[in-house]
Amino acid sequence: GYTNIVHYTDDGWSGGNFDRPAWKRLVADIEAGKVAHLLCKDLSRIGRNYLQTGFYTEVMFRQNGVHFVAVANNIDSEEQDSGEFAPFLNIMNEWYLRDQSKKVSAAYRVKGKAGKPTTNNAIYGYKKDPEDKDHWLVDEEAAAVVRRIFRLAVEGHGPHEIAKILTQEKVECPAYYLARNGRGSRKNTVDTSRPYDWYGFTVSSMLTKPEYMGHTVNFRSSKKSYRDKRVKNDPSDWLIFENTHEAIVDPETWQLAQQVKRTVRRTDTTGVANPLTGLVFCADCGAKMYNHRGKHTRADGKEYRNDTYNCSTYCLTIERETQMCFSHSVSTKALNALILETIRTTASYAIQNREEFIQKVRSISQVRQQEAAKELKRKVAKERRRSAELDVLIKKLYETYAMGKLEEKRFELLCAEYEKEQAELEQLLASEQAQLNQFHEDTDRASHFLALAQKYTDFTELTAPMIHEFVEKILVHAPDRSTGERVQEIEIYLNFIGKFEVPMPEPTEEELAAEEKRRQKRIRDHEKYLRQKERKQKIAEGLIVPGEPYQLVCQCCGESFQSIRPNAKFCKPACREKFYRQEKRKAKETEASQTA
Incomplete structure (x- = not known):
């Protein structure tokens, strides 16, 4: 009999995979000379890849002096005749694995196309219905965390910042929470010593899951062969079935979270991210506006904060000493006040004059779409003409080459250039045609804006969620000083309705008088500033002594x-x-x- 016996068992691992933990330990022991005899039930216990199984049984074991026995197959490496049919047995073992893989894959696809979840476990925030394993129920404890993650994302917090907040507040991470409740793929392997470790990639992955809107998403990943590892599919290849279970997050919040997530927000020295990042643009060159924050010290030693936006192209051209755009400086305080006033007046008008607002938005949208569609149709027609010209050129090129009037090298070069241009044109045409098709779809933007406005019926200050929900973009024009005063136009485009002009009543005499009074005060303040500036200059030049x-x-x-x-x-x-x-x-x- 044998003594000093060691068992190597890979429970739950596929025979087609030779990256099994116990198998790797066995190979290491063989190479270290610790194994003299190796017994297994049959060849399929070694593996179901006939090439690798043959390598180990015919080459490696012999080279390391290992006596190999497969009991059920009557194979003994010390008896030469016993292994004659081993290669055929290995092929049949692999065929069995391939056949099983095909059957499982077919069943998997049938289940997935029927709209049933193809995952073994429900994602964090849900749990399987005890009465129907293909139906998910909301796990209220985890769902509260999911809702908070989306709320923080809408407020402008990035995935890593959200993960840091949850870790500091000692919220159990998904893997630990699921394992504690006996669920999840890592319930037996989770690190229980670190229950509150949240990571940015975990939060980022959760924010992109349509399942939280109540949808079932199948075929996120696939593999071409049972030998290959699973690879992620392109989102266009996913199969999505809507409203198959209760939603944790409404579609508007989910879409808003995707929109906010796409813009990288860096925190300043105070640890606060700017909510207007990615929304403010220069009206002249189209570049993003830079936000400048900092402390400055006056001559009297007092500190004051500066918080302004300016054109990024202009700021960069100062460094390069080349003039590419002009200064579009605007204070963040004034910008926030204007945004707040625009949202308040537009939302109030929309709620109080519902029918008039809807008609106004629809008429503006139709005019905009007609103008855009007209320009797009002209562009598409031009590109189609060029594509037809390229067809003729390529045909003539082939004829010239066939007649021997063009060298092969020159022919290949010209042909490649024409075909490349034609491929780019076809791609562009497909994109523009899709845009044209969208113009013909009637979307009730006004109703969406009304639903949004009714969420914020009473507010006095601007918050990050309000900015992200209401504001599409802001265009800042260069200041105009032709009248002697600094006048600056700022266009605010709101989500769903774009730039909307609220009908304003004619100003009363009292309002005109108050405005004139404010204008006169601005003039006086400006004159005072100029006098002070002139005096400071004279003091610097020694023409005036301070205190005189x-x-x-x-x-x-x-x-x-x-x-x-x-x-x-x-x-x-x-x-x-x-x-x-x-x-x-x-x-x-x-x-x-x-x-x-």
Whole structure:
């Protein structure tokens, strides 16, 4: 009998796979000279790949002096005649594996095409229905975590940031949670010493799963042969069956999370990500706007924060010393105030004037689509003409080559160029034709916006979720100073409805007077700024000593006078009274002439 026996068992592993843990340990022991005799039930226990099985039984075992016995097949390596049919047995073992693989794959595809889940385990957030294994039920404890992940994503948090938050709050990670409840593919192998370890790729994978909208997704992966490893399929090859189980996340939130996830958001020194990232663009060159934040110190030692947007092309051209665009600087505070006002007025108008709003959006959408479709049709017609020209050119090229008037090398070069251009044109035509088809689809954008507006009926401040749900893009124009004031146009495009102009009533006399008052104040503030700037320049040049009175000119008598206040207008009280009496008399004369 044999002594010093060791058992090598790979339970649950396929015989077509030689990367089995116990098998690898056995091979290592054989190479180390620890194995003298090897006994197995039959050749299929070694493996079901006839080439590799033959290598081990015919070559490796012999080279390492291992006595091999396959009991059921009557094979003994010390008896030469016993292994004559071993190659045929190995082929039959592999054929059996191939046949079983075909049957399983066929059943798998039938089940998948019928809309039943092809996965053995329900994903995190769901559990299998005890009464129907092909139906999923919501696992409320895990579903609450899933909803929170999507909520954080919509607020602008990235996958790694969300993972960090969940780890800090000691929320059980999916693998540990499922294993604790006796579910999941890793229930026997999960690391129980690290129950709260969340990773960015885990969160990112969860955010892209349509299953959380209540859909069944089959054929995410496949393998061409039973010998190959599974590979991920392109999303276009997935088979999606909608509304097969209860949704954890509504489609609008899921789509919004995908939109936010596509834009990389970097946190600043305070650890806060900018919610406007990827939404603000230069109206002239189309480039993204850079956000500049920082602290600055005044001459008096006081600090103030600067938070502005400017054209990225302009900022980069300063470094390159080449002028490619112009400054489009706008403060983030003013931008946020304008976004808030736009959302508030548009949402309020849409809710209060529902039918009028729907008609207005539809008419604007039709005009936009007609203009875009007209331009696209012209472009498609031009590209089709060029494609037809290429067909003629390629045909003539073949004829010239066949007649011996063109060298083979030159023919191949020209032909490759024409065929490449034609392939690019065909791809472009397919894309543009798809866009044209979309124009003919009637989408009720107004209803979507109304549903969104009703979610936010009362708000006073702008939040990250509001920005992501409402704002499609923002175009910032260069400031216009032709009137003496800095006027800047900013276009805000809202999701579903684009740029929408809310009908505004004619301003009242009180509103006009208030606006004029604000304008006059802006002028005075600007004049004060210019005076202060001029004084600072003179101090820097040594023309004025700090602390000395200002040298000014009286607006009434025109004489020079000194004052400690830079905005003083009159040299004495008598001049001030005289000036305002004259202004009052002029106003009365103007009013009398207008009445007459």
